[in-house]
Amino acid sequence: MAITARNLTVAYRDQAIIDDLNLTLEKKTLTLLMGPSGSGKSTLLKALAGLYPQYGGQVSGKIEIDQTAIATLKANERAKRVALLFQNPDDQFAMPTVREEFIFALENLELDKDEIDQKTAWALEKVGLTDFIDRSFVTLSGGEMQKVALAEVLALGADYLLLDEPFAAVDSQSREDLQVLLQQLSQEGYGILVSDHDPAGYFDKISQFYQLKEKALVLVPENDWSQYDYQKQTVVLKPAAESDQAQDTAYRFDNLRIQNGERLVLDQDILQIFAAGITLLTGPNGVGKSSVLKTLARLHRYEGSLTYQEQEVHAWKPRLYFGQVGLLFQSASDQFLNITVDEELDQVMAKSHHADFWTKEILDQWLSDLHLTGLGDQSVYTLSGGQQKKLQLLLMLIMAPQVLFLDEPLAGLDEQSVAVVLNLIQTCQQALGLTILVVSHQTRDLVNIVDRHLRYEQTAMAYQEEVLV
Amino acid sequence: MMNATQRMILALAISLEISLTKSVTLNVVLFSVAFLLLLIRRQPLKKIGLYVAIAIIPVLGSFWSFYLYGQGTAAENLHFGLVMGSRVLVFIFIGAWLTMGMTPYVLLASLRQNLKMSATFTYGILGALNFMPRFKQAFSSIQAAGMMRGEVLRWWQPTLYFKALVHAIKWSKNLAMAMTSHGFQEGASRSAYRDYPMAKSGWVLIVLILIALQVILFFSRY
């Protein structure tokens, strides 16, 4: 009784993301799958859930579920055995309320009204959300949505649960709760596979641990787990050269409150972000870092006061504001305006705030260092995840606004690219005197180029000289 | 009484009727009845006010354009202007009556059950409705992305729509995957949690109302 993948290869546009992979996922186990973003975790999980090739991806090899080829099962037969929880909790519900969503799913299994009511109640009780049945999804937090999503697939009767980075938008308390819940479910007999890029909290609960490396799975022996459960080291930043001059302030927070849905993610007394230099913002998953960046970039509502250059952020005219402030979006494709790589580069070269710095020679040099040469006519939407990220960052650094917010600029980059990208960020910052605030999990890489560190815990941020890497 | 499908059918029949006739009397009667129904069913005054506000410009607009630029005599133009203006008013308030106390979910679900409309289609529409608020957000973030690059994207520029389309395609693909993963398959048979029966009394009522319209039309002199 298991899901097995034999010689599984999954490709997009003839480019293999998963190559000749073998995996057995038994019932009554909890498996952790780790790998940097862009390594193919989502791709593997979608293939295992039987969503490919229907939704893109070329698949070869065999996937069987309890000895039946998954490709031969109808959607509602498949849903009774295997279920996928998606990375983005917002994207997985077709209906506006919890009750309607369960009805929708269970109607697919052709159950009658009584069975639907009974399964819904049973599943919600299992995740401890009985009272949530009439809530609408817009009022739920990320963690609650993931619990409802879990209850939904339990109600469908799936024995194998695949969870794709289920904690990306979940605060650390809910993350722990859910991890415990997954452990209990696996002990009851479910076969569970969770992908994550952060190993925190797993090692006393899992039964297997795989790394997704170079398009294949590497089983990590239990003795080596402790290496991944890295005792985080602390690096102490050199105190900024305060002697130079009194540090200028770019942003001032005063009693700033930010809501994300129903949840208060930031409740900040007084804080300033200094002009010029690179500030690193760290904090647990789901604490609200992206919401803070969006607020600073005038893309999210706030209460209280947040000023840029002594003027309230929402009082700035958008055009003037975005003439000085830029945000590197978490998803690269949100940054693109044109179709081809050349069109994108030409556009920013024409509009750059520092056209004197960005000569053609300098651009060509960086393109070659970033391995982006020769892509000129290619559509930006067909680049690989890593290429998109590098291009996106290059575009924003060519624009070189006075203030730049970077949301996970290293996500999905290989080691060599990380080094080039760090060099690019640092070079531009120093040459042009930019103010940069960066949010990243990859603190070990960034710590060498940052000047200050803001730590974000619960609902407040504070400067710290120590950085966990 | 009428269920959602029957109400939809009645609303369509009335709309067709007033599109093909030129009776100010009938339009005024229909508007008054719809307005009264909204009041009797205790719809919030704010909502009714909103319908009126939505109506003002198209109603006055169509009235004036036919009154001022009509081809006939002054009296004919006045009559025609009033017909067109009141027609728009009826459309809006019949629409308000149709959606009164009814969610898009109920309407789509009963249309699907009663008229055997495809489930893919109805769930597609529902998904799109759920995305609406996020779409607004996406629009402003696309505009911000433009301004960060020194481009002001106006609503008439194709870039804006191209980007919005990219978002929409991504979302709809994610939603379709989630639906499949929850056991939904195009054309597969499903059970129904709720029934939306079309009662006989509803049909009787529809017929009576349509007869009443003919009677009003028969006696109407303007």
Ligand SMILES: Nc1ncnc2c1ncn2[C@@H]1O[C@H](COP(=O)(O)OP(=O)(O)O)[C@@H](O)[C@H]1O
């Ligand atoms: N639908 C798709 N079409 C084309 N390329 C894709 C698609 N989905 C993912 N990719 C690419 O496949 C690679 C692996 O992506 P993904 O499976 O999402 O990784 P992970 O989940 O580990 O972050 C990335 O380079 C990504 O850009």
Ligand SMILES: [Mg+2]
């Ligand atoms: Mg992923």
